[in-house]
Amino acid sequence: MTSIRNLLQREIFTPKEExxxxxxxxxxxxxxxxxxxxxxxxxxxxxxxxxxxxxxSDRGQYKQSTCWAMExxxxxxxxxxxxxxxxxxxxxxKVYKWVASSPSEKIAFMTCMWKLNQRYLQNKVKFINIxxxxxxxxxxxxxxxxxxxxxxxxxxxxxxxxxxxxxxxxERSELAVSDAQVFAQTLSTDLQVLDKANIMAIMESxxxxxxxxxxxxxxxxxxxxxxxxxRVHDELLRSVKEQMDSIHKSNYWLQVIDNNQKKLQRxxxxxxxxxxxxxxxVWALNYGSLDTTEHVEACSIAAxxxxxxxxxxxxxxxxxxxxxxxxxIKFESLRQNFEKRFVSHLNKIIVLQGMDQGAAPHEDGxxxxxxxxxxxxxxxxxxxxxxxxxxxxxxxxxxELYKVYADNLGKLYEKQMKDVFDLARFKVCGFxxxxxxxxxxSLDRATPSSSNxxxxxxxxxxxxxxxxxxxxxxxxxxxxxxxLTELEPVCIAEQEFLTxxxxxxxxxxxxxxxxxxxxxxxxxxxxxxxxxxxDELEAVSDPWVSGVLGSxxxxxxxxxxxxxxxxxxxxxxxxxxxxQHLAINQNTPCASFLNAVLNHTLQLGKRNFQQCIEIxxxxxxxxxxxxxxxxxxxxxxxxxxxFVTLAENVLENTEGRGDVDKAYNKLFYAxxxxxxxxxxxxxxxxxNVVMMVNFHHIYTFLLExxxxxxxxxxxxxxxxxxxxxxxxxxxxxxxPLEKLNEFFDGVKACVAHGIKEEEVxxxxxxSKQELRKVIEKYPxxxxxxxxxxxxxxxxxxxxxxxxxxQVVWRxxxxxxxxxxxxxxxxxxxxxxxxxxxLEFTVEDLLQYFSAVTCCSPR
Numbered sequence: 136m137t138s139i140r141n142l143l144q145r146e147i148f149t150p151k152e153e154x155x156x157x158x159x160x161x162x163x164x165x166x167x168x169x170x171x172x173x174x175x176x177x178x179x180x181x182x183x184x185x186x187x188x189x190x191x192s193d194r195g196q197y198k199q200s201t202c203w204a205m206e207x208x209x210x211x212x213x214x215x216x217x218x219x220x221x222x223x224x225x226x227x228x229k230v231y232k233w234v235a236s237s238p239s240e241k242i243a244f245m246t247c248m249w250k251l252n253q254r255y256l257q258n259k260v261k262f263i264n265i266x267x268x269x270x271x272x273x274x275x276x277x278x279x280x281x282x283x284x285x286x287x288x289x290x291x292x293x294x295x296x297x298x299x300x301x302x303x304x305x306e307r308s309e310l311a312v313s314d315a316q317v318f319a320q321t322l323s324t325d326l327q328v329l330d331k332a333n334i335m336a337i338m339e340s341x342x343x344x345x346x347x348x349x350x351x352x353x354x355x356x357x358x359x360x361x362x363x364x365x366r367v368h369d370e371l372l373r374s375v376k377e378q379m380d381s382i383h384k385s386n387y388w389l390q391v392i393d394n395n396q397k398k399l400q401r402x403x404x405x406x407x408x409x410x411x412x413x414x415x416x417v418w419a420l421n422y423g424s425l426d427t428t429e430h431v432e433a434c435s436i437a438a439x440x441x442x443x444x445x446x447x448x449x450x451x452x453x454x455x456x457x458x459x460x461x462x463x464i465k466f467e468s469l470r471q472n473f474e475k476r477f478v479s480h481l482n483k484i485i486v487l488q489g490m491d492q493g494a495a496p497h498e499d500g501x502x503x504x505x506x507x508x509x510x511x512x513x514x515x516x517x518x519x520x521x522x523x524x525x526x527x528x529x530x531x532x533x534x535e536l537y538k539v540y541a542d543n544l545g546k547l548y549e550k551q552m553k554d555v556f557d558l559a560r561f562k563v564c565g566f567x568x569x570x571x572x573x574x575x576x577s578l579d580r581a582t583p584s585s586s587n588x589x590x591x592x593x594x595x596x597x598x599x600x601x602x603x604x605x606x607x608x609x610x611x612x613x614x615x616x617x618x619l620t621e622l623e624p625v626c627i628a629e630q631e632f633l634t635x636x637x638x639x640x641x642x643x644x645x646x647x648x649x650x651x652x653x654x655x656x657x658x659x660x661x662x663x664x665x666x667x668x669x670d671e672l673e674a675v676s677d678p679w680v681s682g683v684l685g686s687x688x689x690x691x692x693x694x695x696x697x698x699x700x701x702x703x704x705x706x707x708x709x710x711x712x713x714x715q716h717l718a719i720n721q722n723t724p725c726a727s728f729l730n731a732v733l734n735h736t737l738q739l740g741k742r743n744f745q746q747c748i749e750i751x752x753x754x755x756x757x758x759x760x761x762x763x764x765x766x767x768x769x770x771x772x773x774x775x776x777x778f779v780t781l782a783e784n785v786l787e788n789t790e791g792r793g794d795v796d797k798a799y800n801k802l803f804y805a806x807x808x809x810x811x812x813x814x815x816x817x818x819x820x821x822x823n824v825v826m827m828v829n830f831h832h833i834y835t836f837l838l839e840x841x842x843x844x845x846x847x848x849x850x851x852x853x854x855x856x857x858x859x860x861x862x863x864x865x866x867x868x869x870x871p872l873e874k875l876n877e878f879f880d881g882v883k884a885c886v887a888h889g890i891k892e893e894e895v896x897x898x899x900x901x902s903k904q905e906l907r908k909v910i911e912k913y914p915x916x917x918x919x920x921x922x923x924x925x926x927x928x929x930x931x932x933x934x935x936x937x938x939x940x941q942v943v944w945r946x947x948x949x950x951x952x953x954x955x956x957x958x959x960x961x962x963x964x965x966x967x968x969x970x971x972x973l974e975f976t977v978e979d980l981l982q983y984f985s986a987v988t989c990c991s992p993r
Contacts, residue, residue: 139158139172140155140158142197143155143158143172143174143190143197146197147174147188147190147197147199148174148176152178152179152180153176153177153178153179153186154176154177154178154179155174155175155176156175156176156177156247156251157174157175157243157244157246157247157248158172158173158174158175158244159172159173159235159236159240159241159243159244160172160173160235160236160240161173161233161234161235161236162233162234163231163232163233163234164222164232164233164234165232170192170236171189171190171191171200172189172190172191172192172197173187173188173189173190173233173244174187174188174189174190175187175205175244175247175248175251176188177251177255183255184204185204185205185206185251185255185256186202186203186204186205187202187203187204187205187208187225187227188201188202188203189201189202203227203228205251205252205255205256205260206256206259207227207228208225208226208227208260209226209227209260209261210224210225210226210260210261210262210263211223211224211225211226211245211248211260211261211262211263211265212224212225212226212263212264213241213245213262213263213264213265213266214264215264216264216265216266216267217266219238219242219266220238220241221234221235221236221237221238221240221241222234222235223235223241223245242266245262245265245266248260248262249262249265402453406447406453406456406458406459409443409444409447410444410447410459410462410463410466411444412440412441412444412466412469413437413440415433415437416436416437416440416441417437417469419433419434419436419437420434420437420438420441420469420472420473421469421472421473423437425476425477425480425518428517431517431518431521432517432520434473434477434521435520435521435524438473438521438524438528439520439524441466441469441470441473442524442527442528444462444466445463445466445467445470470528474525474528474529474532477518477521477525478525478532478536481515481518481536482536482539484514484515485515485539485540485543485544486539486543488511488514488543488544488547489542489543489544489546489547490543491511491547503555503558503559503562503614503617503618503621504555504621505551505552505555505621505622505625506551507624507625507628508544508625508628508629508632509628511544512628512632512636515632515636516632516635516636518636519635519636519638522536522636522637522638523638526637526638533637537637537679537682538682540683541682541683544683545682545683545684545685545686548629548683548684548686548687549686552686552687552690553686553690555618555621556618556690556691556693556694559614559617559618559694560693560694560697562610562614563607563610563611563614563694563697563698563701564697564701607701607702607705608702608704608705608708608781611698611701611702611705611708612708612711612712612785614694614698615694615698615708615709615712616712618691618694619712619713619716619733622687622691622729622732623716623719623720623729626680626684626687626726626728626729626732627720627723627725627726627729629680629683629684630680630725630726630727630728630729631724631725633679633680633683634725637679639679680727680728681728684728687732688732688735688736691732691736692735692736692739695709695736695739695740695743696739699743699746699747703747703750704747704778704781704782705743706740706741706743706744706746706747707744707781707782707785707786708785709736709737709739709740709743710737710740710741710744710785710786711785711786713733713736713737713740714737716729716733717730717733717734717737720733741794744794744798745794745798748798748801748802751774751775751778751802752801752802752805754771754774755771755775755802755805755806755809756805756808756809758770758771758809758813769809769810769813769825769829771806771809772806772810772829772832772833775802775803775806776832776833776836778802779799779836779840779842780840782795783840783842792844796844799842799844799845799848800844800845800848803833803845803848806833807851807852807855810825810826810829810830811826813825826855830852830853830855831852833848833849833852834849834852834853837849837852878901878905878906878909879957879958879961881900881901882895882901882961882965883961885898885901886965892964892965893964893965893967895965895966901965903966903969903971906962906966906971907971910971910972910973952977955973955977956977958973959972959973
């Protein structure tokens with residue numbers, strides 16, 4: 136170990152100006168033995184830095200593997216403080232588990248670590264499961280630190296006084312420097328003399344010690360006498376204490392008796408005050424009228440007083456008193472009698488309100504007006520305080536009273552809602568149309584999923600269908616707005632009344648929180664199960680209001696389903712109107728039930744919207760070519776245009792357009808595919824014409840609508856129509872100066888074979904005479920005649936698109952002029968100075984195109 140330590144000091148730590156203080160051979164616990172040496176070293180310079188270094192041996196050479204600062208060491212775990220074991224743990228950046236080569240090596244290293252922690256780190260590192268033998272080194276280390284002596288060294292540093300004494304001694308001795316052996320012998324002789332003198336002094340002090348012992352014996356006798364005196368005094372004090380304790384005990388029992396009398400007086404006063412009910416209150420509870428506001432208020436005050444008396448806080452001992460028991464029985468009898476009288480009175484009022492027949496059935500021209508229940512509410516509101524008393528006094532009777540109200544007023548609301556919604560349904564489709572559409576009033580109210588029934592396929596001409604759709608569109612929008620406008624004040628007023636009359640403020644908050652949590656959970660678990668989620672949300676959202684106005688949502692669903700059957704795009708108006716009313720009532724107090732109904736209706740409208748999109752998608756996907764009609768703008772393109780126009784007009788400034796934008800992209804994607812498929816199938820019209828006409832129509836429509844989400848679609852439509860426009864122009868215009876183009880194709884071939892451009896006219900086939908013969912075949916009148924024939928042909932193909940005709944004709948004009956200029960340029964390069972030119976100019980061509988456009992019949 137000593138040789139290894141010296142070797143490590145020389146090779147690793149001396150170059151770093153560090154001093155090696157302790158080493159231990161270790162390997163990782165639980166793994167194959169790979170010996171390493173764990174070293175503890177300190178720096179030579181101040182401030183002292185302590186480091187832990189792991190050294191590995193590589194072919195006889197020692198190399199530093201890992202180094203940690205001892206300041207980063209948090210815990211040293213010796214594993215067992217009693218049993219000698221070679222295992223220990225260091226908690227640095229992670230827990231390092233090591234096994235020493237022997238327990239003695241581990242103990243030596245732990246001792247070194249303990250001393251370093253005491254001297255330099257002020258016990259910062261925590262040591263656990265360490266042998267007490269190591270901890271005892273603390274005292275030695277503290278002594279070394281106090282004297283300035285470093286730990287682990289065999290010599291102590293001389294103090295200033297010791298150094299001065301040694302210098303003085305060496306100055307007095309002449310042999311200190313010349314003969315150290317003689318000087319040491321002299322010092323030894325002097326030391327023996329001093330020891331002899333000390334022994335003689337000790338022997339002389341024995342007499343003084345004997346005298347001191349005698350004095351101590353005399354002192355002990357005096358102490359014994361003093362103790363006897365103190366014992367007598369203690370007995371006297373004990374007697375006095377017993378007498379004082381007896382006096383205090385007597386005073387204590389007198390104080391207890393006085394306190395008990397005061398407590399008894401307080402208890403009797405408390406029971407008398409708390410259990411005494413005023414005679415006026417007793418009379419009001421037994422005989423007070425419940426018909427006038429003043430008497431109802433007096434009964435309410437008496438009922439509250441009765442509740443305070445009956446709910447007085449009593450200990451079990453109080454209830455055993457006969458007077459208390461009699462008072463409680465009296466209070467219970469009063470409560471039951473008044474409760475019976477009050478509940479009977481309210482039952483009569485509620486039953487009479489429920490028997491109200493309301494307005495007579497509506498005629499066709501009658502307005503959609505829902506009767507208000509303000510008078511009913513005003514009649515019951517004086518009893519609000521008594522309802523609060525009944526809620527706390529007897530919750531069972533309170534809930535039964537609500538059931539009576541919900542049963543009677545619920546039937547009245549159901550009848551009134553049926554009348555109003557019957558009129559709304561009649562206005563939407565009329566009696567005859569309702570039979571044709573298979574509408575059954577009771578079935579629609581009983582099954583909210585009636586929107587899943589197949590829609591009728593009505594056959595109209597295009598003009599008639601447009602007029603019918605516009606009329607139904609207006610009626611559906613107007614009826615939905617009128618119905619929601621009538622429902623809004625009725626639902627809010629009824630919820631306000633129920634909240635006040637049945638004291639629902641606290642329960643409403645709990646139900647709303649529970650409803651939101653339940654609905655969100657079900658949405659995340661099963662996004663597609665709309666019906667179950669709606670039913671569950673309806674059941675927990677506001678059961679008190681739902682018990683009275685439960686028919687509202689069923690009737691509204693029935694109306695929405697009917698509108699969806701009457702007019703395919705009615706879902707747009709449902710989304711618009713429900714969103715508007717939701718935004719209006721979002722922060723309105725007591726509108727939670729109305730908002731829940733509107734939310735359910737909005738979700739139903741979204742489902743119908745998705746079904747509508749699916750129907751349009753299927754129409755576009757399954758579109759067929761018309762057999763007898765000329766193919767131009769395809770019917771589903773017009774249908775898609777009408778839908779987008781209507782949706783943008785209806786849903787303008789409406790929040791949540793994500794579903795609409797997705798629907799647009801889906802429909803236009805299907806439309807693009809169908810246009811390309813049908814263009815490939817048709818034999819009556821060229822493919823480029825069908826593609827160009829329909830994509831141009833979509834492009835111009837989207838350019839006019841300026842829908843941000845369809846910008847990519849618009850660019851794609853423009854790209855496709857431009858591509859097919861170019862192909863159309865190339866196909867129909869072709870080479871209008873065919874002979875000239877063939878002639879100059881030959882000229883270009885000669886140039887390509889290496890003949891210079893200015894020498895081409897020496898070729899016999901491309902001489903100036905041949906060029907003049909070809910030019911004579913294309914006078915101006917022939918060019919104009921060819922353009923007139925081409926325009927009539929284009930007019931036949933594009934008769935439905937006047938704007939597209941102009942675009943195509945302008946493109947052909949530009950292409951013709953381009954070909955003309957190419958020919959003119961070749962004449963100038965290959966026939967310079969010949970004076971040969973075409974018989975018409977660019978200005979003549981522009982005049983021909985303009986004249987053909989103006990003169991040709993449309």
